[in-house]
Amino acid sequence: MKPNKKHLLLALTVVFTIFSSCVILKQNEKPTLFLIGDSTVKNGKGKGDGSLWGWGSFIGEFFNTNTINVENNALGGTSSRTFQTNGLWEPVLAKIKKGDFVMMQFGHNDGSALDDTARARGTIKGIGTESKVIFNPIKKQQEEVYTYGWYLRKFINDVKAKGATPIVCSPIPRNPVKDAKIVLANDSYAKWAEEVAKAEKVDFIPLNQLIKDNYGTANADLIKTYFTEKDHTHTNEAGAKLNASLVVEGLKTLKNSKLNKYLK
Template sequence: MKARNTFLSAVACAEAALTVHLCGDSTMAAMTGAVQGWGEYLHYSFDPALFAVHNAAVAGRSARSYTREGRFNAVLQVVQPGDWVVIEFGHNDGGSLGSTDNGRSDCYGAGGETCATTYNGVNETVQTYPTYLKRAGAAFLAAGADVVISSPTPNNVWESGSYSWGPDRFAYYSWLAAEELGGTSAGAYFVPHGAYAAQVMKSLGADVVNENYPNDHTHTSPYLADIMAGAFVYGLTCGTSELGRSAVNSTASLAAVFGDCITYNATVPL
């Protein structure tokens, strides 16, 4: 009987654990060599008995290409009610559509605009960035998950020799998508990850930050990827989500490193 009780307890624990699924690009993905994505460090902020982290981010992807390749659908197939899905793109979503279409650029705009293109010999109707996020987010919400739309991490804020950063259109689009999914009352949350990451990189200073962008101005060393993960978690704890309240890091302990909580709303410029 004791062995059976132990077995049943183990099963109960396994069934109780929820999953945080990560959908994004190389800044979040598992990488090799001198660079690493921040998603690889997120699990340190959660009790493994409560949350597992499934890093489904893939290098080189945009919201458009991640959709076209069926990667959102692949995550949807394994999502369980009560899970969380974090969506963060933006680094590969810019550019223009045309004869040199790279398969990643989204249609420009904040609404339901569409663009016709041909990619790899296939006609494609390209959506806007917010549309891709909202379609994926709505599917995850319908499956019983909660969704976090996160703004993209910054490029090196010290690259020019002095600190420089401001929210770009993808930061605004991310906020907009979360709002148009119904916001917190619908289980759709926004984290201004880029703003928190820029804030802590300003504090770290040029020498530390420059040293930890070893290859280019986008991809971080393991050390800075860990910082980026902390910035995301701090954004969660400054918000109202149950996921933020579940982080093992207290808001106060994170504030000592990452600074003040940030207010983000529709007044942020495009």
């Protein structure tokens, strides 16, 4: 009996459905590198609006995406506190599975006020266990605010509980060019990020220092080309690509990191 066009179409549909299901299954079986952080990791929608870019938009170019997924969940304006309290962390955490990786970089917004009417995003300075109850004027309710280190430890413990690997990055330095001179300052949040990572025995990338080391071999005019003219914090495409390459440089020094095998 000769098959008609209807039977052939049905057979092709079944084959395509099975093939698509296998592709989706294979995609889900791959580990994922999740990125969380502020605008220096992903600015806006990560498409370079206003010439503002975060390094998370380019780090995927260094990985073999046939063997690992890279998902940038960072959001501009967030601190280690508000990324959790504003409901951004829960949907990311829900997707994390055993064998995944979570790279985090916070600090730029943690120095803000605890309870201002603009963002109420600040954290208590340091890495201790102290807390303070404040009235959050945005949410119009009381909130117990903790230290920068407390919120980092919360991320780390949540990731570990999922059987995934947390990686802490120190926050990128701000534009160090002042009056045509390079002024490299110490960053408390970079130090605190390192202290938390060491205490929790998790991988740490000294991104702040790696970038400053790079700046130390450059001149003021070159460094200025890495930042937007709008402020002293946000990088343009060139600056974000440089920072992404230095994240990978730092990652390669972590000899026991399982994430290294997914690099190109």
